[in-house]
Amino acid sequence: MALTKAEIAEALFDQLGLNKREARELVDLFFEELRAALSTGEQVKLSGFGNFDLRDKNQRPGRNPKTGKEIPISARRVVTFRPGQKLKARVEAYAGTKQ
Amino acid sequence: MTKSELIELIAAKQQHLPTKDVELAVKQVLEIMGDALSQGSRIEIRGFGSFSLHFRPPRQGRNPKTGETVALSGKYVPHFKPGKDLRERVNAGIDNPIRD
Numbered sequence: 546m547a548l549t550k551a552e553i554a555e556a557l558f559d560q561l562g563l564n565k566r567e568a569r570e571l572v573d574l575f576f577e578e579l580r581a582a583l584s585t586g587e588q589v590k591l592s593g594f595g596n597f598d599l600r601d602k603n604q605r606p607g608r609n610p611k612t613g614k615e616i617p618i619s620a621r622r623v624v625t626f627r628p629g630q631k632l633k634a635r636v637e638a639y640a641g642t643k644q
Numbered sequence: 645m646t647k648s649e650l651i652e653l654i655a656a657k658q659q660h661l662p663t664k665d666v667e668l669a670v671k672q673v674l675e676i677m678g679d680a681l682s683q684g685s686r687i688e689i690r691g692f693g694s695f696s697l698h699f700r701p702p703r704q705g706r707n708p709k710t711g712e713t714v715a716l717s718g719k720y721v722p723h724f725k726p727g728k729d730l731r732e733r734v735n736a737g738i739d740n741p742i743r744d
Contacts, residue, residue: 586740
């Protein structure tokens, strides 16, 4: 089972006592502000969790896997996530069965 | 943007909660996400992306100081895959300089 926005809001309600409307609004704003920052070229550093970095990629040759025809992959900007020390350490210990 | 800047931005955009409560809530959201991943659960945020764990198999490592080989056990690392909306919006902003 995957964690969703609805479940994060539910957990805020359970754990902090925010009312459900406030919790939903906060979770929506949280992800919207991250998206807004990244789309204006601003990288995001959330200490303890990780960094969302931006990288500009040059155009490179690609291939349509179906037809084998060569088509260039255009220059683009992408988001990469670099987990922080604390998150890495917490996750490393996970030894359960595959997700 | 840092965590404290994110907190300020969110506090300014809603009327119900004082900054102090927004701060607690933002930190708690990150805790909840960390809890999920450390229990092996995926996170799926529509329009933003998904977080999952990738397995790194056991390998022989080397102590860089002594040159000794050491056996490293397998481990999981967090992985983020941006969603379609985030990918498109970030790429549309390619003309903005990248800033911290």
